[in-house]
Amino acid sequence: MTSLKSLIFFLLVPGLLLGVFPYWISQSDAPLFTPGLLRYLSIPLWAISAGMMIWCFWDFTVKGRGTPAPIDPPRELVVTGLYRHVRDPMYVSGLIALIGWILWSPSMPLIMALLVFFTAAHLFVTLYEEPTLKKKFGSSYDEYLKRVPRWFPRL
Numbered sequence: 001m002t003s004l005k006s007l008i009f010f011l012l013v014p015g016l017l018l019g020v021f022p023y024w025i026s027q028s029d030a031p032l033f034t035p036g037l038l039r040y041l042s043i044p045l046w047a048i049s050a051g052m053m054i055w056c057f058w059d060f061t062v063k064g065r066g067t068p069a070p071i072d073p074p075r076e077l078v079v080t081g082l083y084r085h086v087r088d089p090m091y092v093s094g095l096i097a098l099i100g101w102i103l104w105s106p107s108m109p110l111i112m113a114l115l116v117f118f119t120a121a122h123l124f125v126t127l128y129e130e131p132t133l134k135k136k137f138g139s140s141y142d143e144y145l146k147r148v149p150r151w152f153p154r155l
Helices: 002-028 034-060 087-106 108-137 140-145
Strands: none
Touching: 002 034, 002 087, 002 108, 034 087, 034 108, 087 108
16 A cells, blocks of 8 residues: 555656646746757656656655655655665755756746755755654664765765
């Protein structure tokens, strides 16, 4: 049942926010400039983003025994896979997908979508997600915060 809930969440949230809506915007708004060959950089960015998102959903479902949805969060703290490098790889993958859309069809609405997505993700993480995880997982989550950066992996 958890896998089914994760799949439904995957189709509804990232599917709409990072696939359907940017596609509609790219079709309805005139681009700021014609990207030419730069446009084709979108394809590997979308593939990387999709791979990251699927990996994270898998880890949440299998290792965390829950879903990425706040209404059915993981029961175990997930600190493996991409979560070893950044605390919020799903949001990072969303940013990568939106950058791909901007390269595909550079328009002001898509640039604004990227900025709104990042701002919303950052506020959600700092105001809700991190305090909730601190309460739920205590010192193990505090240790994780010290070891792993939020947005950009350490080199």
